[in-house]
Structure formats: C-alpha cells, structure tokens
Amino acid sequence: MSLGDFSLTGGGQIADMRISYADHGHDGVAQKPVVLVLSAIGSTHHRLDFLIGPGRALDPRSFRILAVDAIGNGLTSSPSNSPGQSGRIFPRFGIDDMVHSQHALLAQLGIRQLHAVVGASMGGMQALAWAVLYPGFARRVVALTPMAKTTPWARLINLMARAHLEAGLARVERGAPPHDVWTDWVPLMQAASMRTPSQFDCEIADSGHVETWLAAQTRAWIAQGFDPLDWIWQSYAYDAFDVGLLADHGGDTDKALASICVPTLVGAPPLDLYNPVEAAHRVACHVANCRWVDIQSNYGHLAASALDPNAALALNGEISNFLAN
Numbered sequence: 001m002s003l004g005d006f007s008l009t010g011g012g013q014i015a016d017m018r019i020s021y022a023d024h025g026h027d028g029v030a031q032k033p034v035v036l037v038l039s040a041i042g043s044t045h046h047r048l049d050f051l052i053g054p055g056r057a058l059d060p061r062s063f064r065i066l067a068v069d070a071i072g073n074g075l076t077s078s079p080s081n082s083p084g085q086s087g088r089i090f091p092r093f094g095i096d097d098m099v100h101s102q103h104a105l106l107a108q109l110g111i112r113q114l115h116a117v118v119g120a121s122m123g124g125m126q127a128l129a130w131a132v133l134y135p136g137f138a139r140r141v142v143a144l145t146p147m148a149k150t151t152p153w154a155r156l157i158n159l160m161a162r163a164h165l166e167a168g169l170a171r172v173e174r175g176a177p178p179h180d181v182w183t184d185w186v187p188l189m190q191a192a193s194m195r196t197p198s199q200f201d202c203e204i205a206d207s208g209h210v211e212t213w214l215a216a217q218t219r220a221w222i223a224q225g226f227d228p229l230d231w232i233w234q235s236y237a238y239d240a241f242d243v244g245l246l247a248d249h250g251g252d253t254d255k256a257l258a259s260i261c262v263p264t265l266v267g268a269p270p271l272d273l274y275n276p277v278e279a280a281h282r283v284a285c286h287v288a289n290c291r292w293v294d295i296q297s298n299y300g301h302l303a304a305s306a307l308d309p310n311a312a313l314a315l316n317g318e319i320s321n322f323l324a325n
Contacts, residue, residue, distance in 0.1 A: 002016065003018070003105065008091055008093055009096050010094060013091065014071070014085065014090075015085055018076065019068065019076045020045070020075035020076045021045060021066050021067060022045045023064070023066055024060045024066075024067065025060025026064045032064040033116075035114065035116045037052070037068065037118050038068060038102075038118065038122075038124075039068065039070045040119070041231070041238055042231050043073065044069055044073055045068060045075070048118065050316075051118070051315070051319060052067070056320070057317075057319035057323065068105065070123075073230060074227055076101070078090065078230045079233050088229065090233060092237075094237050095126055096129055099126055099133055102126075113138075113139070116139065116323055119142070119144070120145055120146075121274070124142075124147075125241050128143050128148055128260070128283065131264065132246045132257075132259060133247060135259065136262060138262065139262055140263050140264070140265070140323055141260065141262060142264075142319055144267045145272055145303065147275050147276075147279035148242070148244075148279065148283050148286075149242040149243065149279075150239055150240070157188070157189075158238055162235055164185040165182075165185050168180055168181035168183060168184065169228060181228050182218055182228070186214060186217055186218045190217045192273065196300040198298050199300065254282075257283060260287045261288075261289075263322070263325075264283075265291045265318070266280055266283050266291070267280070267292070267295050269294075269295040269296075269300060275301060291322060295315065296311060296314065
C-alpha cells in the first residue's frame with residue numbers, strides 16, 4: 001500500500017513510501033479484533049507464522065491479523081527496491097519510523113484500535129515503541145526477546161556484522177561472486193549470536209561438521225534473497241533504539257517503560273547472545289502491568305521461533321491465554 005512521501009523523525013523522507021503486509025482472517029463480514037504482527041531484523045511478515053493459524057495463539061477465526069513488513073526489509077520500501085532512492089542514497093530510518101508507518105497504514109485501513117501488537121526481537125522492540133508512542137491504541141502488548149534500549153553488546157554484534165557485509169560487498173565489486181557477500185556474516189548472525197553453545201553442539205552432532213552446517217546455512221540464507229544493504233540499514237535503526245527518546249520522556253528509558261499503560265507480556269530464554277536477557281528483564285521490571293514468561297529453550301535468540309517445537313507450543317499457549325484475558 002502506498003503512503004505517499006513519508007517524513008522521517010530524524011529528518012528527510014522516503015519518497016513514494018510503500019508498505020507491505022499480509023492480512024489473515026479478514027472475511028469482510030464479521031468485525032474481528034485486530035492484531036498487528038511485527039517483523040524482526042532481516043525478516044518478513046512470515047517471522048511469526050508459528051503463532052498464526054487455526055488453534056494457535058493468533059487464530060484467524062477469532063482475530064484479523066495484519067503481519068507487517070518493516071521499513072528496510074526488501075518488501076516495504078528499502079534501499080534495494082526504492083525507484084528513486086536506491087542503494088546508499090536511501091535515507092536512514094529508525095524503529096519509531098517503522099511504527100509511524102504502521103500507524104499510517106492502519107489509518108488508511110480505517111483501523112483505530114488494536115487488540116494487540118505482537119513481535120519478537122526487533123518486532124518486540126517495535127511493540128514497545130507502539131505502547132510508548134501511541135498509548136492505549138493497542139489493548140495488549142506482546143514483546144518477545146526485546147530490548148527497550150539497545151545494549152552495547154547488541155550494537156557490537158551489529159557492528160561486526162556490518163563490517164563483514166561491507167567487506168563482502170567490496171569483494172563482489174572486485175569480481176567475487178554475489179554469494180560471497182554473506183560468507184563471513186552467516187557464522188556470526190546465524191550461529192554465534194542466534195544460538196547457544198549447547199544447542200549448536202547438538203546441531204553439529206546431527207550434521208557432522210561445522211563446515212557442512214555453515215555451507216547449508218549460507219545456501220539457505222542466500223536463497224531468501226535478502227539484500228545486504230537492507231540488513232545494514234535496518235541494523236542502524238536497531239542500534240539507535242531507545243524508548244526513552246520517544247514521545248516526551250527526555251531520554252529516560254525507565255520512565256518511558258513506566259508510561260506503558262496496558263497489559264504487557266514479555267518473554268525471553270535463559271541465554272540470548274544477541275539481545276541479552278537482562279534487557280528483557282529490565283522491561284518487565286518497569287512496565288507496571290507486566291507478565292513475564294521464561295521461554296524454556298536452549299535456542300537462544302531463536303527461542304521465539306518455530307525452530308524449537310516445544311517452545312513454540314508453550315508460547316502459543318501463553319500468548320493465547322494472555323490475549324483472552
């Protein structure tokens with residue numbers, strides 16, 4: 001859907017902004033509560049498919065579910081697909097801009113109230129931004145593996161990942177094959193920061209060799225067709241995130257969290273090597289009406305995904321109960 005020329009909080013604008021989304025459960029007859037589902041860094045509206053479907057937490061028979069693509073993911077306006085601002089001239093954006101674009105989409109669709117916003121990782125960060133920027137617009141907030149303010153550790157991971165991508169892009173400019181861009185990025189962002197040592201050891205025991213596993217992961221990632229500049233631009237937004245800088249909270253992260261006025265569910269696994277679990281605990285400590293969920297999984301940052309069937313089943317149950325009460 002077109003949003004026209006879209007002004008950014010930090011200045012500038014995205015020309016002819018277009019926002020992509022999937023619409024589940026809209027039958028045009030019954031007026032259902034609307035749930036907004038938010039995508040993570042380097043992902044699309046399919047990121048939380050494990051929560052969507054008959055009998056799952058986000059059941060299209062009960063809810064209208066809008067799964068939205070964030071700015072910079074290659075489907076919504078991004079460096080890779082902008083007709084007039086392609087590549088490195090695409091303006092920098094923030095997570096707050098993602099939320100404002102989603103609000104603009106809902107306005108065009110005539111939606112003035114959400115039953116819930118739901119997201120994991122950067123999607124969980126967007127969910128918190130929704131609660132701070134548009135108080136009460138969503139009656140419930142579900143934020144899995146989130147941060148209210150990006151930690152120095154997470155920024156370090158992103159800095160290293162960007163360095164790998166920039167080096168890969170330079171190699172391609174010198175004649176290397178396009179897939180070479182991702183060669184050094186995949187071990188960091190698909191293994192070392194996404195998983196835990198114990199879970200990785202189990203996967204390697206099944207696949208035989210680290211090199212075999214990495215080659216398969218690299219092929220699978222490349223097959224998705226994600227653009228390296230899109231990931232780089234989203235990572236800059238990730239790095240700059242702080243709910244304390246939103247609305248009128250003067251840079252006070254905890255004050256911004258305390259302003260969240262609706263029931264909130266926050267969940268994280270025991271160990272997360274990308275978004276530290278301590279950051280999720282900080283959210284739970286400062287949001288007044290917050291329910292904490294320990295995600296029993298050794299998958300680390302990927303605990304809130306379909307990769308761990310037991311965790312996925314448990315999260316569906318927890319979120320279903322939370323949205324029903």
